[in-house]
Amino acid sequence: MDFSLSDEQEALYAGMLRVGREVIAPGAAERDLAGRWDPAVWKGLAAAGVPGMPIPEEYGGSGGSIIDCCLVNEALGEGGRDGGLGLSLGAHWVIGTVPIWLHGTEEQRQRWLPGLCDGSLIGSWASTEPEAGSDSGAIRTTAVRDGDDWVLNGTKTFITNGPIADVCTVLAKAPEGATAFIVDTRNPGFVVGRELDKLGCRSSPTAEIHLSDCRVRSADVLGEVGNALWKIAFECFDWERTVMLAGIVGGMRATLDTTIAYAKQREQFGKPIAHHQVIAHKLAQMEINYQVVRNAVYKAAWLKMVGREHMVEASVAKALAGTLSVDNALEAIQVHGGYGYLRDFPVERALRDAKLASLGGGTTEIQKMIISRSILA
Ligand SMILES: Cc1cc2nc3c(=O)[nH]c(=O)nc-3n(C[C@H](O)[C@H](O)[C@H](O)COP(=O)(O)OP(=O)(O)OC[C@H]3O[C@@H](n4cnc5c(N)ncnc54)[C@H](O)[C@@H]3O)c2cc1C
Missing domain, CATH: 1.20.140.10 (Butyryl-CoA Dehydrogenase, subunit A, domain 3)
Structure with a gap:
């Protein structure tokens, strides 16, 4: 068994530890107290190539392996000491961006991934509902076909990056079963509700999301209908x-x-x-x-x-x-x-x-x- 890291991975860790110390750590205590997301910190991470780390280079990412991504996240956590930033970055990466890369059509990837990778867009994921937490299969948000569109209605809660996200993958119940939809958050039916005041990870914004006749195209379905x-x-x-x-x-x-x-x-x-x-x-x-x-x-x-x-x-x-x-x-x-x-x-x-x-x-x-x-x- 080989537990060693390559020279490149050691250098990646050291570099990201520095980014954590220089970009994230200053102001972490104040952001925590105020419960404040700071776009300048995000820009600093974008300048270091962090937002697109897991995504292949052809879509604007860095093509990091899963272990590389762990090292980056670990180093930022050690150097930055800001659990909220870690939460927002994690949500952007693993539930906001990776599903679009892994399951998206070429059109969906080309539309969203370059911006998610260069940090000009922020990603999010909405499955949890007031009555469907651990039991994610119990979601009630509905997805109903209307011509070539789908219409989403329901309420999501605990959505990390909810107030700042540009794109949100929403899990809803279609007649065939749970289906994921990539929703542009500027869609008039996507309404950011109450921001949730938390015990910790306070520099990460968390909100309720209301889907009110939120109309999306068939082309916005992520993966197969009913299998999400x-x-x-x-x-x-x-x-x-x-x-x-x-x-x-x-x-x-x-x-x-x-x-x-x-x-x-x-x-x-x-x-x-x-x-x-x-x-x-x-x-x-x-x-x-x-x-x-x-x-x-x-x-x-x-x-x-x-x-x-x-x-x-x-x-x-x-x-x-x-x-x-x-x-x-x-x-x-x-x-x-x-x-x-x-x-x-x-x-x-x-x-x-x-x-x-x-x-x-x-x-x-x-x-x-x-x-x-x-x-x-
Ligand atoms: C800060 C924060 C950020 C989040 N970000 C997101 C996000 O970005 N997107 C998203 O979709 N969701 C998000 N979530 C939601 C999160 O995934 C849920 O809170 C979590 O899955 C638990 O659901 P719940 O809070 O409804 O608790 P419940 O499911 O109501 O659970 C309450 C208690 O009952 C226990 N319990 C439940 N079922 C069982 C069982 N079968 N056996 C034994 N014990 C059980 C639980 O372990 C828990 O102790 C976030 C949550 C938080 C707090």
Whole structure:
């Protein structure tokens, strides 16, 4: 087994770590407090070629492999320490852009991918509804044929990038079954509703979307009519449980490094707190957790990249990340003592950001359902 990275991948990581530190990290605390998306940060990422990373060069992307995308996301998470930015980028990549690349017609790819890759367009995905969360098959949004068009009606919620997206792939129920539609968000029937005020990942805008007689062309159907749940949505979720998770791994590294540095300089009872064995063991456990999550994420990503079955491994990675990133953030606060409870230090933000990993893109309970069904079968 070869766990090594190529020289190019090492350089990619180092370069993206710098982008994270220089473009994302400044202002991350303020954006979190204000709950503010900053287009200037997005432009900075676009200048570094980030938005099109997973997409082939012929459509304006960088043609990065799945492992390359994980490395970029991990480095940005470590250097940038902005879970919201990671969420918006992840949604743009894995549920906004990749489905159009993988399932789009040539016309759809040519229309959307160049802009999504150069960052002039932002992507999004809308499957969740008020009554259809974990049970994505229970969607009620309807898609009804009208001549050569389709008319969409319904309400979506929790839509990452909802208020800023230029294109949104909407999952709706056609008579044949769940169908995905690529919707230009300037369509008058696509109405951005209430913006949702969140615990963490606050620099990423999240909104309700109302589809009100939203008319789209037959040419805007993504993939086959009636087959989108299995063919497109579940595949998206696997990308979320590999590539998107890598940003959380980077965040765990940053939180651990901050905590190690703090424990080495903070003195109590006449010595650095890192020299009290209880604290040293907390740091050791944080390192264990970090390595476990990182290995699980990269194993699932590698299986996906080489085309092997990876559903269980992706769920294992997601379940581990959801639990252990929160454990680490809580211990980071504990090691910082009262200061960890203040907004002056980044560890309280790390806790709020980390919590999303056990919810969005499939909860921990749903990951365990997937794993248990597989091992019991
Ligand atoms: C910040 C954020 C961003 C998001 N971005 C997007 C987006 O861009 N696009 C999109 O479509 N969606 C998005 N989502 C939605 C997300 O995928 C859902 O929140 C998630 O799938 C859970 O659905 P729910 O919130 O309705 O919870 P529910 O499904 O109502 O679950 C509530 C609780 O019940 C548990 N539960 C449910 N069913 C079972 C079961 N069978 N067995 C055991 N336990 C069960 C759950 O694990 C959970 O603990 C986002 C969510 C958040 C919070």
